[in-house]
Amino acid sequence: MHRLTSLRWILAFYTALFIIFLYGPFVVMAILSFQQGPEGGPQFPIIEWSTFWYKHVLGFAPPSRIAPLPIGEALTRSLTLAFATMVVSTLLGTLTAQAFRTRFKGSGVVFYLVVLGMMVPGVLLGLGMALVADQFGIQRTWWGTAFVLHVVYTYPFAFLVMLAIFNRFDRSIEEASWALGVPPGRTFRKVTFPMIFPGVLSAMLFALTLSYDEFPRTLFTGGNQVTMPIAIYGTFAVEIHPNLFAFGVLTTLFSFALLVVYGTLMSLSIRRARARVSGIQEDVT
């Protein structure tokens, strides 16, 4: 579409506006996180620039009437939960996608059964699980009832990612390995897994972020011990303070760090794969 230069510029300008729209609240939030504390509220104007709310989030601020965010416990719970969810849903997703590589009867039913997990709104699933727990006398906990729902939610994403990876996967390499007498388990470890590793990493990242931020499912099934999103939701009913915004900025920075790690692992894996291929070529020639 090189002839449409004017349209191209209009759309580029539009996209710039769009990105400003996406970042607007975030920028406002970042500015307000430097509000003076503890009297300054989460609104303009900025009374005085300060880092009070950051200290407040991290627990360095002198005690005041504003309760600190339960960073220690709730955050630990959230991260533990996200990590467990990531492991289980990636494992399930990979297994199921592996099964989908051969055609079998009823694959459509299984496909939609799995995909249903990401299509059912969280509030419904949370309600359903709470009802089941209530009727069967199961204690509602973040590591029990909430955890299984987190997997129900993230496993379809892992499955779809892995399915897409396997669809673009050259089967003959595996077959060559089998033909050479390598048992299936070893083939998976040595041939299949290195090739699908980038996909596994993406699936893990998906599951981790979705679970970490998950909240309607956890609301009904998490029990008394709150995770981070539930703790934030708890502040909805009462007054909100800029400490939430400071926390938001900090978590975003943390996610940035996580993405850098992901990017590094990804490019390392690609480079290693390339090195291996060229190594094989050298061996052959």
Place this chain on the structure above:
Amino acid sequence: MSLSETAGAKMADGGTEAPKQAFWVRNGHFLLLAPGVVWMILFLVIPLIMMVYVSFWTQTTFAIKSDLTTKSWVTFFASETYFGALLRTLRIWLTVLFFTLLIGYPTALFIGQFVRNKTVQTILLVACVIPFWTSFLIRVLAWRPMLGKEGAINIVLQKIGIISEPIEVLLFTELSVIIGMVQIYVVFMVGPIAFMLARIDESLIEAARDLGASAWTIFRKIIFPLSLPGVVVGAIFVSVMVLGEFATAAALSGRKVNLLGNIIVTQVGSLKWAFAAVVGVILTVVMAIVITTLLRVVNLRREL
């Protein structure tokens, strides 16, 4: 496919363990499927069935009894408040869906069709995703200082001189809920559409141009139809999330706008399980109709 696998397996064992190996090849996928399917039946299907079942139970003040009744259903449809919430949910859902498509499509068009450099494409998409790393709830709350009477938008508009008095309808109205939802969910529309647009074969468009098609015709006859699966996937994402929403409405409307989700949360809070289940079933039905209609337009499995 399976033939060559069997052959490979047989070769691997030199024939001694052939029956066992063949069994694995033939039935292996059931073993692979079992954990996932069992998990989904236990923790997805059963809770949903339970919800339908409980919606017919008898509600007493603090408990539910398993005596079947349609009382909760009658209450829902007889009540102005609750039935109104259903209509409001549908209205807000359609509005948000319309605006996410309207606002998202041009961006997706730019990223998918006009940016031919893969790296720039990725950078733009990542730029769209970065705001998602802030907790959803905090992003919702960040709209309050944006929209408020002394919020960022009013300050900026007054500075430029477009308005003299602050606009008050921006916060704690249905409008603020819609603005918030559109901003939060629009990326789910952009992503799939941009993905489909980037996959369009360049030569198709060149051929059309060589045959004298105008830019508009190319868009109407080639680009838009080929991006349709992306639109549908985006619409599914947005619909699923908006229909089940309650946090945005609670935070940005000052509890004035009640969606079905809000009613569920309130009812569960006051232990009205049966009634919450009724609202849940209604939401499920709405959801099912929306998704099956959308899936009729596009086959999700084939598009992967």
